[in-house]
Amino acid sequence: MKYDRFVDLVVIGGGPAGLSTAISAKKNGIDDILLLERELCLGGILNQCIHDGFGLHLFKENLTGPEYAQKQIDELKTLNISYLTDAMVINLTKSKELEFIHRTGHKLIKAKAVILAMGCRERTRFNIQIPGTRPSGIYTAGTAQNLVNLQNIKIGKNILILGSGDIGLIMARRLTLEGMNIAGVYEIMSYTAGLERNIQQCLNDYSIPLFLSSTVTEIFGKGRIEGVNIGKVDKDLKPITHSERFVKCDTLLLSVGLIPENELSKKAGVKITDFTGGAVVDSELQTNIEGIFSCGNVLQIHDLADYASLEAKRAGYFAARYIKSKQKRYNRYKINFCEKIKYASPNYIVENKEAIIVSFRIKKPAKNVVLIVKDRENNILVKKKFIRLLPSELIQIKLEREVKSDIYLEIE
Amino acid sequence: MCKNPYDVIIIGAGVVGCACGRELSKYKLNVAVLEKNTDVSEGISKGNSGVVHAGFYVPYGTLKARTNVEGFFAIPKLAAELNFPYKKIGKLVISNDKYGLTELKRLKEAGDKNGCIGLEIITEKQISHIEPKVKAKYALFSKETAIISPYLFTIALVENALKNGVDFFLNHEVIKIWKDKEFFVQTKKDTFHSKWLINAAGLYSDKISCLAGDKNHKIFPCRGEYLVTDKDNEKIINRMIYPIPPKDGASLGVHITPTTDGNILIGPSAEFINNYGLENTKQFLNEMKEDAFKMVPELKRLPIIRTYSGIRPKLIYAKTKKDFRDFVIEESKTVPKLINIIGIESPGLAAAPAIANLVLNIIGNKENLNKNEQFDAYDPKKPDFQSLSVEEKKELIKKNPDFGEIICRCETITKGELLNAINNPLGVKTLDGIKRRCRAGMGRCQGGFCTPRTIKILRKEYGIKEKDILKNENNSNLFFGKIKE
Ligand SMILES: Cc1cc2nc3c(=O)[nH]c(=O)nc-3n(C[C@H](O)[C@H](O)[C@H](O)COP(=O)(O)OP(=O)(O)OC[C@H]3O[C@@H](n4cnc5c(N)ncnc54)[C@H](O)[C@@H]3O)c2cc1C
Ligand SMILES: Cc1cc2nc3c(=O)[nH]c(=O)nc-3n(C[C@H](O)[C@H](O)[C@H](O)COP(=O)(O)OP(=O)(O)OC[C@H]3O[C@@H](n4cnc5c(N)ncnc54)[C@H](O)[C@@H]3O)c2cc1C
Numbered sequence: 033m034k035y036d037r038f039v040d041l042v043v044i045g046g047g048p049a050g051l052s053t054a055i056s057a058k059k060n061g062i063d064d065i066l067l068l069e070r071e072l073c074l075g076g077i078l079n080q081c082i083h084d085g086f087g088l089h090l091f092k093e094n095l096t097g098p099e100y101a102q103k104q105i106d107e108l109k110t111l112n113i114s115y116l117t118d119a120m121v122i123n124l125t126k127s128k129e130l131e132f133i134h135r136t137g138h139k140l141i142k143a144k145a146v147i148l149a150m151g152c153r154e155r156t157r158f159n160i161q162i163p164g165t166r167p168s169g170i171y172t173a174g175t176a177q178n179l180v181n182l183q184n185i186k187i188g189k190n191i192l193i194l195g196s197g198d199i200g201l202i203m204a205r206r207l208t209l210e211g212m213n214i215a216g217v218y219e220i221m222s223y224t225a226g227l228e229r230n231i232q233q234c235l236n237d238y239s240i241p242l243f244l245s246s247t248v249t250e251i252f253g254k255g256r257i258e259g260v261n262i263g264k265v266d267k268d269l270k271p272i273t274h275s276e277r278f279v280k281c282d283t284l285l286l287s288v289g290l291i292p293e294n295e296l297s298k299k300a301g302v303k304i305t306d307f308t309g310g311a312v313v314d315s316e317l318q319t320n321i322e323g324i325f326s327c328g329n330v331l332q333i334h335d336l337a338d339y340a341s342l343e344a345k346r347a348g349y350f351a352a353r354y355i356k357s358k359q360k361r362y363n364r365y366k367i368n369f370c371e372k373i374k375y376a377s378p379n380y381i382v383e384n385k386e387a388i389i390v391s392f393r394i395k396k397p398a399k400n401v402v403l404i405v406k407d408r409e410n411n412i413l414v415k416k417k418f419i420r421l422l423p424s425e426l427i428q429i430k431l432e433r434e435v436k437s438d439i440y441l442e443i444e
Numbered sequence: 445m446c447k448n449p450y451d452v453i454i455i456g457a458g459v460v461g462c463a464c465g466r467e468l469s470k471y472k473l474n475v476a477v478l479e480k481n482t483d484v485s486e487g488i489s490k491g492n493s494g495v496v497h498a499g500f501y502v503p504y505g506t507l508k509a510r511t512n513v514e515g516f517f518a519i520p521k522l523a524a525e526l527n528f529p530y531k532k533i534g535k536l537v538i539s540n541d542k543y544g545l546t547e548l549k550r551l552k553e554a555g556d557k558n559g560c561i562g563l564e565i566i567t568e569k570q571i572s573h574i575e576p577k578v579k580a581k582y583a584l585f586s587k588e589t590a591i592i593s594p595y596l597f598t599i600a601l602v603e604n605a606l607k608n609g610v611d612f613f614l615n616h617e618v619i620k621i622w623k624d625k626e627f628f629v630q631t632k633k634d635t636f637h638s639k640w641l642i643n644a645a646g647l648y649s650d651k652i653s654c655l656a657g658d659k660n661h662k663i664f665p666c667r668g669e670y671l672v673t674d675k676d677n678e679k680i681i682n683r684m685i686y687p688i689p690p691k692d693g694a695s696l697g698v699h700i701t702p703t704t705d706g707n708i709l710i711g712p713s714a715e716f717i718n719n720y721g722l723e724n725t726k727q728f729l730n731e732m733k734e735d736a737f738k739m740v741p742e743l744k745r746l747p748i749i750r751t752y753s754g755i756r757p758k759l760i761y762a763k764t765k766k767d768f769r770d771f772v773i774e775e776s777k778t779v780p781k782l783i784n785i786i787g788i789e790s791p792g793l794a795a796a797p798a799i800a801n802l803v804l805n806i807i808g809n810k811e812n813l814n815k816n817e818q819f820d821a822y823d824p825k826k827p828d829f830q831s832l833s834v835e836e837k838k839e840l841i842k843k844n845p846d847f848g849e850i851i852c853r854c855e856t857i858t859k860g861e862l863l864n865a866i867n868n869p870l871g872v873k874t875l876d877g878i879k880r881r882c883r884a885g886m887g888r889c890q891g892g893f894c895t896p897r898t899i900k901i902l903r904k905e906y907g908i909k910e911k912d913i914l915k916n917e918n919n920s921n922l923f924f925g926k927i928k929e
Binding site: 070118120122131133134135136137138140153154156158159161163164165166167168169172174175178179180182183184185186187188189210249250251254255256293295298 | 671672721722723724725726729747748749750751752834837838841842845846847848849850853854856858888889891892895896899903910914915916917918919920921922923925926927928
């Protein structure tokens with residue numbers, strides 16, 4: 033193969049994770065970095081998130097999405113990190129060869145290390161197989177956010193939202209502010225998927241009704257959507273017979289989950305776990321393919337951009353260390369978790385002297401519980417009390433002590 | 445350019461009407477195709493399995509058998525001329541018991557008699573050799589059964605017919621027909637007249653026949669639903685996998701069909717309905733998955749990215765296989781020069797070229813047909829970025845930078861391909877029309893990524909107002925306008 037270029041580190045994706053990881057790698061001594069972003073500008077999904085609430089953790093400031101992104105972009109530029117926008121990576125191999133295309137041509141590059149930071153995509157009505165007709169007027173909340181915030185398009189007048197994910201909640205408020213009616217937010221679970229603060233600030237403050245244990249059971253309309261049937265479900269999520277009622281709407285927004293965008297990773301042979309849809313990684317955020325790292329929403333869905341950036345910062349540090357040392361992989365221990373936990377990341381621990389960060393998500397809301405992290409000898413590594421744990425929150429814990437065996441996360 | 449009066453008017457721009465149009469364009473005839481929808485192939489021709497059947501499901505001596513086998517041999521030649529996706533991947537009809545084996549033998553015999561080639565009965569060992577993920581004791585292996593993209597096939601026929609002088613009128617629903625020596629055909633927009641009238645209106649062909657004065661036909665709509673999986677990159681299966689056809693004769697049974705793009709179709713169901721509704725139902729979506737997973741359990745791993753449905757125009761409310769009804773392809777017994785094409789259910793897609801040929805013969809028997817010397821049978825292949833080699837990709841972007849800009853992330857569709865699709869010769873600008881022509885929006889995110897980009901191009905580069913952009917049919921407007929003027 034004839035390469036157009038050799039690079040130490042390629043970062044795929046220029047959202048908060050990609051920007052942060054590139055900055056961190058540079059600060060940790062890697063000069064030869066190329067960040068590739070398929071959009072026309074850097075910033076990732078933040079460019080369409082014109083509301084505030086970003087940066088509270090990373091910058092200790094309340095910023096809008098674009099403001100948050102701009103801070104990182106400015107730093108990237110100050111550090112002279114090279115990047116290319118409008119450049120889409122279309123292929124990646126396990127020997128870290130990348131193909132990308134740009135209006136100026138098709139390029140083949142070879143990298144020493146690659147950091148995956150491609151973000152996620154949204155679940156569609158077909159992924160969850162909502163029966164009924166297939167008219168126009170059905171959008172995922174993120175697509176609607178793009179059309180409304182970036183293209184000034186009026187997507188509907190009377191809008192029903194299925195799913196209480198954060199993007200749906202944010203859009204409920206946004207569309208209300210633009211004078212559209214929200215026919216209600218419907219959530220199949222008995223609790224919300226979005227953050228508590230968004231329920232308060234986006235729904236309650238605007239008197240937008242929220243219906244739990246309810247879902248869309250059928251879509252009606254020829255041409256444009258005309259309404260949906262809403263049905264109640266029991267605690268096993270089974271539809272309750274005769275609970276269906278028709279609700280009129282001219283638009284349906286779906287906020288029913290995000291899927292890490294790992295098609296490219298799979299091409300390189302990166303192993304994906306069914307728990308998160310993200311890569312199987314070790315505590316250095318390295319995947320099963322040596323020299324390929326993963327962070328941000330492509331690794332696991334983060335509820336806050338700040339956390340995606342912080343995780344990415346660590347990926348940049350470890351990738352830099354990998355490039356400089358080219359060390360062989362260490363022994364690895366497994367991270368196991370109990371029934372009550374939906375998933376924990378990373379999947380493995382690399383034997384090292386540094387603090388390890390483990391994040392996890394609970395399956396169902398719980399009150400007054402204790403998280404215990406044990407090693408194989410039942411030594412307690414961490415014990416932490418939680419007054420309340422919600423599935424919408426990704427919890428991070430730090431293991432300060434050196435780990436020398438598999439560990440187990442337990443909720444009591 | 446309207447050449448009213450016409451020699452021939454064809455009602456319906458599905459695969460059948462379009463195949464007729466292209467066939468007739470080989471002769472010096474003025475031909476018009478009238479279609480009520482905003483695009484061609486918006487009827488049955490978009491909602492099917494896309495299989496070029498080899499010809500073993502249909503009884504010997506029938507029009508179905510004859511047109512199927514003839515069409516089967518004609519389609520690869522057409523694919524070479526017109527460059528639509530065609531792949532001869534083969535099919536297994538599988539069974540696990542002795543009853544099934546006799547059925548398989550019966551199918552093979554019927555096929556052999558119909559002139560269908562490449563049929564063989566194989567057993568467990570051979571099956572697991574060619575399809576390791578399929579567990580079955582017996583199978584009828586049809587090496588020659590092929591798949592096509594049904595809408596790209598139809599579009600290819602249209603574009604070639606257009607080039608050879610056929611006029612297409614979209615958004616022209618026929619509402620009235622009368623005859624005074626010649627036919628007068630009134631649509632919602634205009635009136636046309638012609639010597640010959642071809643009724644290729646698919647599901648509505650009984651109604652058109654009625655409007656034209658022949659009340660002897662009735663169609664019983666029978667819906668078939670489908671699920672589409674994400675691309676089968678690991679090649680769980682390589683061929684079509686079919687069950688023994690159910691006893692009611694309404695369908696071939698829920699089957700597993702790879703598409704020319706690498707996805708897998710699961711379906712169809714068979715449900716007689718009393719309207720033309722294309723909805724998907726929870727019951728059938730669930731049942732079909734179960735049926736398919738029984739044949740190939742590993743399919744469970746592939747995410748479902750889409751559901752759809754199509755409707756069979758049946759001539760009988762079938763209960764048993766004995767209730768067989770043949771295609772109707774004939775000059776009406778009561779209305780001379782009205783050619784009725786009615787009841788074109790499966791294998792209508794495979795049979796379309798042969799149906800067109802039959803229609804040509806009916807006209808040729810009464811008219812002196814002269815060859816169109818300018819007829820050009822060929823249409824060049826449009827660039828398909830994803831299928832190119834590295835060198836070809838480099839070359840293409842160098843020539844036209846639009847091929848270096850991605851519009852659809854899931855299918856890797858470039859702006860160059862999108863613009864080719866938007867600039868289609870029929871002038872179709874609906875989102876679904878563009879999607880079918882270039883696949884932008886057909887992938888796993890179902891347009892979440894490319895819709896905003898396509899919309900931007902339609903607005904900025906083609907000056908189409910947001911409120912005027914349609915998904916498919918009239919009234920399917922995507923937006924209500926701007927938020928702030
Ligand atoms: C629609 C939406 C709305 C959200 N709203 C909020 C919110 O209000 N508040 C909040 O705190 N969090 C929000 N989040 C979550 C938060 O933004 C994410 O946690 C964060 O953006 C994740 O950062 P990331 O860099 O991993 O992904 P992204 O921001 O998605 O960035 C990934 C980037 O990679 C690029 N890319 C992908 N594939 C390729 C490729 N093959 N080649 C080149 N480039 C590629 C993409 O174009 C994109 O720019 C939202 C997320 C989504 C999807
Ligand atoms: C579930 C299913 C699976 C199938 N699978 C296969 C398969 O694998 N292989 C195969 O060979 N065949 C298959 N078929 C059959 C095949 O799809 C059909 O035979 C074929 O598409 C019929 O084409 P058509 O042109 O007759 O109908 P259509 O495509 O419906 O075309 C008729 C056109 O007439 C138009 N029209 C109707 N009324 C009017 C009016 N008043 N004015 C103007 N225009 C009008 C309609 O809008 C439509 O576009 C399948 C069918 C179904 C339903």
